[in-house]
Amino acid sequence: MLPSPTGPCQTSSRSLVFGLGPSITSEDGIITGAKLPTGRQILRCMLAKKPGANGALSQFEAAKIVLEQVWPFYKKANIPMVSDKRVCHKIVELVNCNNKLRKISQAKRSSEKTAKQLEKMEFRLDVTFPLWPPDVEKLIYNPEDLAFLASMKTDRVATFGVLDKKLQLKVKRREERQAAAAARQSRCEKELEEMTAMSSLESESDEESEEDTKTVYPPSKGEPFHKQKKTGTNIFIPHDILSRPSVVSLATRLKMSPMQQAAFTRGLVAESGGKCTHLSASYATADRARRQVLETISEEQHKQWTPPPLCTLHWDSKLTPMLRNVRQLEERLTVVVGDAERLKLLGVPAYKKQTNEACGVIIARLTCKLLQDWCCADQVVNMAFDTTASNTGHLTAACIAIQLSLGRPLLWSGCRHHIGEVLLNQVFTDLKVESSRSPEVSLFTRLREKWNLLPQESSSQWSRYIPGNTEQPLLGNLRAELVRCAKEVTDHKRGDYHEFVQLCLVFLDADCEEHTAVTFQRPGALHKARWMAKLLYTLKLALMEQHIALLPQGSITTRQQVPKIRAFAIFITHIYAKWWLTCEKAVDAAWNDLTLYHHLQAYKAVDEDIAASAIKALERHCWYLTGEMLPLALFSSKVPNDDKRALARAILEHKPADLPMHIPEQRFGTGFGKPKFPTLLPTTSLADLANKDCWFGMHQLHINPEFMSLNVKEWATNAAFKKSEVNVRAINVVNDCAERGVKLTSDFVAVARKEQHLQNVLQAVEHDRSQQPNLRHGKRKTIPQ
Template identity: 25%
Template sequence: MSDVRIASSSNADQSMNVSYNILQEPCSSVAMRGRTLIVNRRLAAAMDKCKVSDRDAIHLLSACVESLLLNPMDYVINRFSIRRARQQYREDTAINIQAEFEQLNVDFAVVHWDTKLLPSVTGIKKQNRLPVIVKTLLTEQLLGVPLISSGSGKEISNAVFNTLQKWDLVIKVQAFVFNTTSSNTGRFNGACTLLEMKLGRNILFLACRHHIFELVLQAAMSSVKLYSSSGPDIPLFKKSKVSFPKINSQTISNCDTSNELVELIAENQEETHLFCLRILKNNQEPRHDYTELLDLVVILLGGTVPKGNKIRKPGAYHQARWMPKAIYSIKIFLLRSKFAIIGVKEKALCKICGFIVVNYIKPWFTANKTTEAPRNDILLLKNLNKYKKRCYNEPVLFSLFDFNVPLEEKPRMTEKLRKLINSKEIEDVEDEDLTPKKYLLPYDELNEFLEKDLPCSLITKRSLNLFKHFKISTSFIESDANEWSHNVSFNKGKEVCNSINVVNDTAERRVKLMEEFNTAFTKNEHQKQIILQ
C-alpha cells in the first residue's frame, strides 16, 4: 500500500510540474495577430479606381494571400485597418497633388465648370454637384466637386470662387469656359458676371462651342418638325429602336437614293467625305458616339469606313442631348425602306441629314481648335441661311495664330491692332465700356454683317484684353506675317492659345466621373473629394 501511495504521490508531483510548465510556456494554440501591412499606396489607389469597398477588400486580400500559399494570419487584413490605410494614402496623395500643382507657379489659369443633379448618399433626394477644373499651359487639374444648394448663378459663382481660394488661384484666373445656360450667362445674375465681380477684374468669357453647336442642331430639328414630344420618349426613335433587331440592317439607302439629299449636299459632299475619313483614319476621336456619327456620315455619302459599313443597334438618347438625335436621324434615313418611313417624315429626315453634312459635321469636330474658332464661326455663318449667334470681341484675336486665315487678311488685322495699341485712349481697356462684352446678331443684320471685312472688323479695344490676360507679347505684329512662324513671341502666343480649351468637355468628363463615384464605397464627403482628385 505504501508503495502504491508513494508512486501515486510521485505521479501527482510530476503532474503538477507539467501543469506548472504549461502555465509558464506560451500556448501554441493561441492565435497571434498579424503584423505585416498588405495595403500600400499602389494597392489603395487600385481599390479606389475599381470602387472596391472596405468589406469587399477583406475577401479579396484574404483570397489573394491564400492563393500565393501564404499564411493570412501573418497579415493585417481587417476592415478598420484597411480603411485607415486607404484614408491615409488618399490624404497624402491629395497633399502631394496640391503641392506639385503649386510648384508649377502657373502664369494663368482657365476655369471650367459644369453642374449635375445627382442622387444623395441616402438615395432619397437629389443634390447639385459642381466639378471645378483649371486648365493651364502644361496641365489640367480637378480642384473639387463641391455640393451646392441650387443651380443658380449665385450658388455657382460662390462655389467656384471658394474653390479657387482654397488652391490660391484667384489672381491667376484669366478666362471662364462654361455651358450657355442662363444660370451661367445671365447679364445680371449669371455665374460668369457674379464671379467676374468677385475677382474684381475683366475676365475672358469662352462659351463652350460644343454646347453652342448643339443649340444650332436643336434649332434645325425644331424647324423641320421631325417629331413632337413633351415626354422623355421620342416616338420615332423609340419605334426604330424596338424594330431594329427585326430588320435587315445591311440594306442601306445612302444619298444616291435620294435626289433631294444629293441636291442639298452637292457642293459639300466630297469635302465632308474626305474630312470624316481623315479623322477616322487618324483615330482622333476617342468617344464612341463621335466615331459612330463619323461612320454614319461616310456611309450616308456613299463611302466605306475603315472598319466596314455596319449600322449599330440604336442606343440611348436624351431630350437634352442632341448628338444622339443626329445619330438616330441618319440611321433611320439609311434604313428608311425597312422602317417604312415615307412622306413628311422622310422629307424632314432628308433635310436634317443635309444640314448635318453641310453645316454641322465640320464645325462640331473642329470646335476644339482654339485658334481656328473665329474663322470657323464666320464660315458657319456664311453657310447658314438662318442662324443667331452670340459673338465676343475678345476671342477674335485667336485668329491671328490660325494659319488657315489668308496671309493677305493678317496685315489689315495687325494695322488695326497697332492703331489701338498706340492710341492714348487705350490706357486702361478694362475701364472702357465702349463695346459690349457680347452682343446678339439679329437675323435681319446677318447679310450686312457678312459683307464686312471679317474677322478684322470684329477687333475692338476690348480685344486687346486677350494679350493682357495671357501675357502674350505683341511685338510680332511689327514684323511681316510671312515671318511669324519664325518669331519667338508669335510661337509663344500660339502655344498659349492652343492650350486653352474652348469646349467644356473636360468638365463633362468630371461630371461622368462624379456619377460613377457618387455613391461608391464611401459616404464621407471629404474622402469623396480626395478620391475624385
C-alpha cells in the same frame, strides 16, 4: 537705466542689460530646470552663443544649437514640437524683438511708451516659450501630459520628475514592435532568397533535362508570345500591403469595398502558397487604411500641383444623391482649372438653392473659395461654361458673379459643344420632325422597338445620298471638305463621335476606309437632352429609308417625316459635321464660325428654312467673333495669310491710347457683363470685326503685338509670336472636362459617407487615372509612397 525685470537689482548698474536683467554669462548657455523653458531662458541661452559677432555663428546656426538643448525638455514631457525650421525662426524673431528694445536711446528709455514695450517684453520672457503646434491638444492623448501642458501655458506650477514610468513603458513597447517588425522583414527576405535560389536550380535542371531528351528548335516566325510557357514569379508581399498608396488608389478606382479588397488579398496570398497570418488583411485594416491613405494622397496632390501661368476656369453642376440619404438629391458643383495641356479637378462641393440668394452668386462663392484654397485665382484669365441662362444672364448669373468676386473681368468662352447642340436643336425643332412633347423622341423610340426588323450590317441597299444632275457646286465642295476633314481627324475621344463620322461617310457614299465594314449599333439613350441621339438616329433613319418603307405605314416614320429626315441628314453631313469635327480648337473658332455663317448663307439656295433656323441660332452665340476673342485667329493655320495680314492691320488701327486695356468696352452694363455680339453680313470678314476690345484679349493672354507689323510668313520664326502662341493655349473652348467631373462624382458619390472623404476619393481616382488612363494596358506608373 531701468531696474531689472526680475525685481530690484543688487548688482552694479553697469552689469545690467536693458530689458533683460543681469548681464549674460557662460552659465546662461545651458538651460536647466524641470519645466519647459521660458522665453527668458531661451533668449539668454541664445545671447550666450554670441550670434552675429565677428567670426561667430549666424543667428540661425545659434538657434539650431539652442534647439538641441530645448528638444530634450519637450521629449521628456511628451509634448510635440513644430518643425525645426519653425523653431529656429521663432527663436531668431525673439532675439530681434529684444534687439529693438536695446537699440532705444538712453534719452527715451524713461518714457511711458518705452515702459509699455518693456512690460510687454517682460511678460513674454516670463511665460513658457511656445514651441508646440496650434492643435497640440488633439495630438496628446495622455491626460497627465495635457494637464502638464495646461500648467505650462498658465501658472507653470507643474514639474516633471526624473522618469515617466508610463511613457517609459510605451517607448519600450514601441521599440519591441519595431524590433519584431525588423526581424520579420529580415526573415521574409531570407525565405525569398532561398525560394529564388531553389527555383533557379529547378529551372536549370529542367533545361538540362530538356536538352538531353529533345532538340530545341527556334520559334517559328510569327509565333504568338502569349503561347509561351510561363514559369511564374517570386515576390515579397509586405504585411501592410493594404495600406500601400498604389493599391488603395486602384481599389478605390475599381469601386472595391474594404471587405472585397481584404477578401481578395487573402485569397490571392493563400492561392499563391503564402500565410495570411503574416499579413494585416482584415476588413478593419482595409477600411482604416482606405481613409488615411486617401487623405494623404489628396494632401499630396494639393501640395504638388502647380497651376499654369494662364488658365481657364470650368464649372458645371448636377443633381446627385446625398451622402447620408441616397433617395434624396442635392446640387453639386464641379470646378476644374487648367489649360489646353493640363486640367485639374479642384473640388465638387454641394450646395442648396436659396430663395434669398441667386444661384449664380452661390456658384461664384464656392468657385472662388476653391480657387483661393488651391492658390490659382490670379492665373485664371478665361471662363468656359455651358450657355445657359444661369451662367450668361445680365444681372446675377454665374459668369458675372465670378468676375465680381475676383474683382476683374475675364474672357467669356461658351462651350463649343453646347453651341453646336443649341444650333442642332433649333433646326430640329423648326423642321417639326417631332411634334411630341414627351422627354423622349417618339420617332427614335419606334426605331429602337422595330430595330430587329431592319438590316444592321453593311449593305448596298442603304439609301445613300446621290447627287443630282442639277446639284449646286456648293454641296459638292462641302462634301469633299468633310471627307478630307474626316481623314485628318482620326482621334475620337468617344465611341459615338467615331460612329457619327462613319455614318456621315456612309451616307455621302464617300470612298473612304472608315465605312468599309460598318455595323449599326442599337439605339440607346433617346432623351431629348441627348443631342448626339439626333445626329446618330437621324442618319440611321435616312440610310434605312428603303427598308423602313417596306414596313407597315407608320411603324417607324410617317409620310410627312421622311422628307424632313432626309433634309436634316443632308444638312448634318454637308454643313454641320465639318464644323463639329473642328470645333475644339480655340485658335480656329473664329474662322470656323465665320465660315459656317457664309456656308449657311449659301445654303439658303438648297434649303432656305433650315439655313434660316441655323443662322438664327448662330447669331445668338457669336462668342468667338467678338473683339476680345478675335486675336486668337492670328495663330490659326486655317486662316489664309491675306486674312491674317488684314486682321493684324485692323487690330493695330484700333489701338487705344491708354494701354494696357484692363476693361473691355463692348459689353452689356459694366466691363463684367456679357460681350456684345457683332452683326454679321454675307460679306463680313475677320478684319471687319476688329475693335478696341481686341487689345483687352491680348492683354489677358499676354500677346506681344511686335510680330503683327511683320510679314505673315515671318511670324513663325519670331520670338514674340512663339511666346504668344504658348500663352494662347490657356484658352479652352469646350466644357467637357467639367462634365467628366460631374460623371466622376455621380460614379463615386456612393463610395463615401462624409464630405471630406468624398473629396479625397475624387482626388485619388483622378490621380490614378492620370497614372494609367487605360487599365487594359499593362504599364502603370507608381504612386509615390
